[in-house]
Each structure stands twice: as C-alpha cells, then as structure tokens.
Amino acid sequence: MRGSLTAKGQATRGRIVQGAVAVLREKGVAVATLDDVLARTRTSKSQLFHYFPGGKDELLLAVAQFEADQVLDDQQPHLGCLDSWDAWYRWRDTVIARYEEQGDQCPLGSLFLQIGRNTPGARAIVIELLRQWQEHLATGIRAMQTAGHVPISLDADRTAAALLAGIQGGVSILLSTGRSSHLHAALDEGIMALRNAASAAI
C-alpha cells in the first residue's frame, strides 16, 4: 500500500497532534517550537516530518482544525436545541463557562495569526466554523419564531450574525483583559434583543 498509515502510524500521528494542541495551549503559538512538541510526545523530528511533510504549517493547520471542531462540540447539546427561552439561557451559561475556564488562552485566534489568514486552508477552517455556528443560532431563532415566541418579521440570519459577532468580541475582550463582563453583556443583550423584538414587533 502506497502512502497509507498503519495503526501504529495513525496512533503516532494522533499523538503528535494531541501533543501540539497541549503545547500550544500552554505556551502560546508565538513561542511554542516543534521541539516542545517532540519532547512532550516522545517522538522524533523524522516522525513529525514523516507525518506532516508540510512541516510546521501543516501541523498548525491540523491543530487549528481540531480546535475549531472543539468549539462547537463544547457548546453541545445546548447549541443544537435552542427552542425555548430556558434552552437559550442554558446555552449562554455553557458558553460563558467554557471561555471563563479557558482563561486567557486563545488556541484558535492566535493560531490564525501565525498561519496567516491568507493561506486558503486556514481561512477555510474559520469560515466554515463561523458558518456552522451562525447556522445553529439562526436555526434556534427560527425555532422560536415557529413556536410563536419571536415575531416572524425578525431577520433570523442578521440577528444571528450580530449575536455571533458579540460573542466573538466578548471572547476576545476576555482574552485581552481577563474580564468576562463584555461576553456576559453581549450574550444577555443578544437574547434580550429577541425578547424585545417580541414586544416591539412592527
């Protein structure tokens, strides 16, 4: 078999990615080196370049994909069933808890500055993550509309986009300042906008 990975190979490759994820979360992408990853995973240079011929960039991209998947997973199952006010508030609590716990690490954000937003691979990962995230929110808003809790006149996609922007900004402010008050405000105001739309329906 040409170019295939044995079970052992897959295991090693996986270990490298996992190790890279850990190292990057601990030290930050700016200072983390390949040797750090090797030390942690007890693998050698030749192994790393064997599984990631593209070198550091390719490894970072793999880590980015992993982290991106993690973002939505961590919001489940709540993100998937935003069909009552209660569900929305439970989801809000999950988001806040996740990012408060994460502290001032930003696995994903910093990763993209390093890889470069321009590289097609990196950009595709962010775009897809944001698209899915926003889609989930929009679906939740439509569910609330169907249930009659939010007026149909509301533009679900636009509202979802604004809410997503608020979350992104809240998180990035949390990263910069260590305070989660903006994330709190963005989520609460976002949900409040849905409730107010209900009473201020045109």
Place this chain on the structure above:
Amino acid sequence: MRGSLTAKGQATRGRIVQGAVAVLREKGVAVATLDDVLARTRTSKSQLFHYFPGGKDELLLAVAQFEADQVLDDQQPHLGCLDSWDAWYRWRDTVIARYEEQGDQCPLGSLFLQIGRNTPGARAIVIELLRQWQEHLATGIRAMQTAGHVPISLDADRTAAALLAGIQGGVSILLSTGRSSHLHAALDEGIMALRNAASAAI
C-alpha cells in the same frame, strides 16, 4: 544632559516608530523584521537599539500605543457627540468605512499576540483603549437618555459593553473572512437595541 534626546534624536526615534508602523501594517507582525524597519527608515541597528534599549519588544509596544491611539482618533469627531440618531448612524458609517478600508490587516490585534497579552505594558494599552471606547459609547447613550430618546431604565454601561463587544467581534470576523456583514449586523442591531428599548420600555 544625561539621557535626553536632542531634536535630531527625537526625529530619528519618531521616524523609526513611523517606519515600524508602516512595515507592520504591510507585512504583518509575524514576518516583519527589524531589518525591514531599518531599510525603510534608512537607519542603522545601533540607532534602533539606542532609542529602544529594550529591543524589538519595546519597539512593538511603542507601535501598539500608536495604533491604539489611532483607533479612537479615526472615529472622531463622531464618537464624541453621539447625541442624536443621526449622529449614531454617521458614527456607524465611519467605523464600517475605517475597517473595510483596513482590509485584513489588524495592526493592533496581531501585535498583542506577538508581544504577549501577559506583559503588563501591552495589557494596559488594550485595557485603556477599551475603557475609553466604552466610555464614549456610554456617554452617547446617556446623552440620548437625557434627550428623552432612550428610556432611563436602560443600563447605559451594559449596553455600551455589548455594543463594543459586537464591534470587536465584527472586526475580527472581517479580518478572518474578509466580509463585513457581521460588523454591519452588530452595529445595526446594537443601535436597534437602543431604539427597541425605547418602544419596549418597561
């Protein structure tokens, strides 16, 4: 005079900062080097380290401070007189224009990932920028309350915080995806929240 700068010295120091600003905007902090700055400003290594004994970190910090000041300046005079719906929309247009023009450069954001958010100097710059920005917004909201356009019951600081988060997120999404729709949505929804609060007043 010990440790003082002559007029010539100040000019050189200023040229270095200006050159660094330009280089960082063009190439991005991840790949820009001190030699790039020297080449552009026609200065020498010894000059750079003479005026920035702390080396690259100190220079980056100076650039960060410059860029931070720029952020609010670029929103003036609109940000300073948010006392009518019209003024709010003019300000919104200014913000959108500024960041659309900037494209996918993020002088400030990327800078902090390089310097490290932890270093006290860097963190202080962001915190102060955000504080002033939010203060301006809150002042604007209070002006609208005083004028009777927005109910007093609204928490100006919290609303300003949410709006600021939305802007931050909108910008960071613009940087990642090249699309300004989220920034648009965040601003419009943020202002809409003020208007809806008016009609949905408790």
Place this chain on the structure above:
DNA sequence: GCAAAATTGGACTTGCAGGTCCATTTTTTG
C-alpha cells in the same frame, strides 16, 4: 573653541528553530 554627550554606521556574534538525511528497526504483505 573644546570637552562631553549624543548620534550614527555597519560589521560581527550568537542562538535557535525549522528542516534534511540516513541508518536502523519494526511491521506488513504475499
């Protein structure tokens, strides 16, 4: 005008991190 201080040029050093290479061992395949 002259001594002291500030400014400047640019060659040189240094350390490090990414990447290459090849010999050796292990696993797969038939």
Place this chain on the structure above:
DNA sequence: CAAAAAATGGACCTGCAAGTCCAATTTTGC
C-alpha cells in the same frame, strides 16, 4: 520466511533575525 514498505532515532545543516560592539562623527553646553 523473505522482501518491501512503513516507522523511528537523532545527528547534522542552514539561514535568519535579534542583539552586541566599537569606532567615527555630529551636536551641545559652557
């Protein structure tokens, strides 16, 4: 079991960018 392919260890190379050093020049203060 034997040949081929995959996996592994780790020494080595290389380039680059930050930072050092010193000698030369200009400016300042008195």
